[in-house]
Each structure stands twice: as structure tokens, then as C-alpha cells.
Amino acid sequence: MQLFSTFENNAFLEIVIAMLEKKGIKKEQIFAVPLDNRTEQRKIFDTLHRSDGTSLVDVGMALATAFAVIGASIGFKLAWGPIYWGLIGAIVGFIIGFAIRVFTITRNKKKLLKGKHGEVILIIECEDVDAEWVENILWDHYALGVAKIK
8 A cells, every 4th residue: 555645844754754664664665755846936916717825905905095085084175075085095095005015026036935835745655554553643743635545
């Protein structure tokens, strides 16, 4: 039977391998494959089919709300009135917030690489009777996922 599991590349992976060897699994039966990280630059703008979880409009919406309130308040004293000045303030606030967010994201490329990195696939060849305790060892040491194949 083969057990496949994924781990982050950290000390728990080393502990799992040491425990499996200590319990009687030979080194020849354990195979670890590190995955390569993304090398191409991520795109700033999301598409319909792909999103990286980074929002560009969050700061823009907050500033649009603040500028709309300020514009509407001042608009009572100005010629065009509070509605027009509130809309103008919202548009200006959104543009400023959007520009700030785009600038900070393009400036700090490391923030774009979210999620877990450095995953390792661990393949263990064992007997059917040993599969249960091997799987328990994997789960107890924070495996991201485990699969069994007979």
C-alpha cells in the first residue's frame, strides 16, 4: 500500500520521517518530493476565472465614503449643493484609495505570494496492516492532506 501526504517544508516533516524510520519503515520505502514555488510574477488585476484574494477596492471604498461625507457636509455652503459635492468627494476618494492600493501592491511583491509555501509530497510504501498507524502519524504531525492507494 502507498500513502501520499503533503506537508509544509518545516520541522514536522523531519519528525515524521524520523518516527516512521524508528517504527520500522525503511528509508527505501519513504520518498519525499519538494514542490517548486511559482517563479513568474503574479498579475495585479484578477479575472473572472482567477483571483488571488487581494482586493484593490477596499481602501478606495473606505476613502470614497469618508470623502462623500465630507463633500456633502461642505456642499451645503457651496453652489452645487450637497448631492453633487458628495458624489464628487466619493469619486475623488475612490480614485485616491485605488491608486494607494495599486501603488502598495506593486511596491511590495512579497504580499502577493499568499498562502503556504514550500510544500513537500511524502510517499510511503508500507504493508496494509501498517497503513493505519502510518496515517495516524502523518495526521498527528500536521499533514495538509493524506491519500491511500492499494
